[in-house]
Amino acid sequence: MGFVVKLVDATLFLFFLIIAAAAPLLDAQTLVPHTYFPHFLLRLKAWYTAHYGDYLVAEKPHFFVGLVWFELLFQWPLVLFNLYGVLTAKPWFPTTCLIYGVSVSTSMAAILSEMLGSKRASDRLLMMYFPFMGLGVLATLRGLLSHSTTTFSNVAKRPAFPRKKRA
Secondary structure, three states: OHHHHHHHHHHHHHHHHHHHHHHHHOHHHHOOOHHHOOHHHHHHHHHHHHHHOOHHHHHOOHHHHHHHHHHHHHHHHHHHHHHHHHHHOOOOHHHHHHHHHHHHHHHHHHHHHHHHHHOOOOHHHHHHHHHHHHHHHHHHHHHHOOOOOOOHHHHHHOOOOOOOOOO
């Protein structure tokens, strides 16, 4: 079980690195005026939109803009916490991973249902978005897998309250 958890953590770490860079540099272009970004980032986003036919990024429907706001204000800080949690093996990492995974899965359910329902998304575009749904599911499962060393039998053997010494 330990190997599987380490493999999942490594996979999540790679996703978190990508998102930590992409969210403020690329996704923020949906919200912030383009004068704040270097020209090469604007060209990169224009190439992505044209190459993959991402009509959500090009047309900016209201629900998508709301999800981008949500990503930048809530999910992106969780990505940074999760990167730190993975690197330092913090005990709260499964909790933040669970929160992030459920959040991403919910956002991706809205985006993918719109894409599949509108029938405007190409297979290439869907192949760009489906891994992020997998990320949400994987992060949720990682959050549910806590590999704590404390067991219920160990907890029961300790005294409930520390006793004061009498003089």
